[in-house]
Amino acid sequence: MESAQSEMNILPNGKGHDLGDDMGVPMKTLQEEDQQCNRFDDPEGMLESEEFLPNGDGKKPLRFTDFEGKTSFGMSVFNLGNAIMGSGILGLAYAMANTGILLFLFLLTAVAALSSYSIHLLLKSSGIVGIRAYEQLGYRAFGTPGKMAAGIAITLQNIGAMSSYLYIVKSELPLVIQAFLKADPNSDLWYLNGNYLVIMVSASIILPLALMKQLGYLGYTSGFSLSCMVFFLIAVIYKKFQIPCPFEDYTANSTAAHLTLNTSTHSHDLGHSMVHEIDDSHCTPQMFTLNSQTAYTIPILAFAFVCHPEVLPIYTELRNPSKRKMQRVSNISILVMYTMYFLAALFGYLTFYGNVEAELLHTYSRIDPYDTLILCVRVAVLTAVTLTVPIVLFPVRRAIQQMLFPNKTFNWLRHIAIALILLTLINMLVIFAPNILGIFGIIGATSAPCLIFIFPAVFYIRIVPKDDEPMTSIPKILAACFAALGVTFMVMSLSFIVIDWTTGTSHAGGGH
Structure with a gap:
């Protein structure tokens, strides 16, 4: 069996099959897919999972398009929206305070549009070759180096995201329990120890959800997670009309x-x-603001819509999938998150203005750390980030399987073992690492631009046939500009980190 053929013999959720299995499944060859690439963009939304023709030797290797998705349109929106929504929403009010309302709105709109176009490039590339896996797109474009680069970037980016979520659980959950029970903060009670709590949350909530066989099953938990963030947004809007400006500090x-x-x-x-x-306190909103912290807010906004590792797995499990349908899922998810991001940032900023902190909930605690509504909001945010971890874990597990076990059939033992190992390593990182903010910064500054800007553009340029779109075509010129933009973001983010290290200035907090 040729290497190229075996690399394509993978199912989208990490499952692989030997070529002798499931001989009755209809499929088409790579050459026929390239000849019929326009079918995936037809105005009638022709399904990419229609019958394929057998290849010349009579064997029918399974393709990613052979997977029968069963996830509804609404559940797919919930899953992708949950993948977009991260802990960074807590720092957007601080970002607005350091950019101004109009500049923040411009940057947020630009990033949302760029993210939507990036997803379009991914879907276009996957539709042409019939592949719905980020790593396999890399293999089709650049061979094994491309597959490994995509897999490593996904693994690093999502491990960093999961670690940041569990750090929130470790730091915030003890404070919430302490406030509800009015316990002594200096006591040695085990249920006020963040290390114990993060292990318990990982074992009792995250691990069972991470053991689901398919990503689509998490649609209900994703919907609940998003509803928790909607509650957070409602509370922020409500508090704007309850807290006077300037506010009185609780210690006073x-x-x-x-x-x-x-x-x-x-x-x-x-x-x-x-x-x-x-x-x-300056209780007048600023439209444009430029200061030393403005530069730090740009990467936060640039990576506010990172969901690209989850796009193709969600596409795979979508019922009656087509590129047009998945693009609608992406556009709706981005639009909803865009609205929530802007409203949370706007009303958080209009509540505290220049006094807003990098973590918005900490600012509310300065007024009254025992405020019942804010405590409930903290519980909601903790619930949301906890339920997001399994969504982020799925692409990491599949990336590991693509890199280490590309030709293996689905196996429950391996499926469970990878989840256990990942969660164990992340918990150890959260518990024992004294300070990994620098590591997170490097990961976010390198893997995120690759996944959002660089990889979708260069994969598209390499995969799209030259006969269909020559290098001088407008789409490929735009893709090349998109890749250049990604390199610019990478260099800029790394520069900010170097400046941060050399000057000792702290970051503005909250990435994805």
Whole structure:
């Protein structure tokens, strides 16, 4: 069996079959797919899973298009929306404070449009060759190096994302439990230990969901996760009309409440503190803002719509799949997330203006750490990020299977073992690594631009037949510009990290 043929003998969810299996499944050869590439873009939405013709030797190797998807359109939107929605939404108000409303809106709109076009390039490439796996697109474009590059980028990017989610669980869940139980923060109670809690959450919630055979089964949990973030958005909008500007810090209120001696002196100090607060608070929204932190917000916005490793797995499991239908799934998901991102950033910024912190919920805690609504919002955000981890784990597991076991049939033991190993390594990283922000920065600055901009563009240029679109065609020129934009983002992000390390300035927080 030739290497090229065996590489194509993979099913989309990591399953592989020997060529002798399932001989009755209709399929078409690569040459016939290239000759009929226009079928995938026909106005009637012709299905890519229609009957294929046998090859010359009478054998019928299974293709990615042979998989019968069963996930509905709505569940696919939920899954992709959940993949887009990350913990970065908590830092968007801070990003708006350092860019201004209009500049933030322009950047967010540009990134959403670029992300949608990037997904279009992925779907176009996959439709031409009948492949719905990122790694196999890399193999078709550049052989084994292309497949390994895509697989490594997906693995690094998604491991970083999962680690960031579990860091939120480790740091926030003990504070929520402590606030609800009014427990002593200095106590050694086991249920206030973030290390124990992150292990319990991983074992009881994330692992069972990660063991699902298909990504489509997580549509219900994705819908619930998105509803939690909608609750977060509603609370942010509600609090805008409840919190005055400038707000009073909780520590100042506590001091006033426990005033017993030196009333006049304390009143003078408190009054001076409030005057200082008023002087420092600018309760007028800024349309354009440029400062030292503005540059750090650009990568946050640039990577706010990272979902590309999940696009093709969701495409594979879509019922009656077509490129046009999957593009609608992507556009709707991006539009919904775009709306939620902008509203969360706008009302968070209009609540605190220049006093907003890199993590929005921390700013609310400065007013009242025992606010019941904000505590419920914290629980909702923790639930959302926890239910996002299994969605992000699926592409990593498939990338590992594509790289290490490309010709193996689906095996439950291997399926479970990879999930267990991944979760164990991520938990160890979260628990024992003293500071991996630099590692996360390097991963995000390299793998994210590759997955969003560079790979979709260069794969498209290599895969699309020259007869259909010569290198001088407008689509390929746009793809080349898109790849150049990705390289620019990579260099810019790495420059920010180097500046951050050399100056000791902290990041603005919250990536995907």
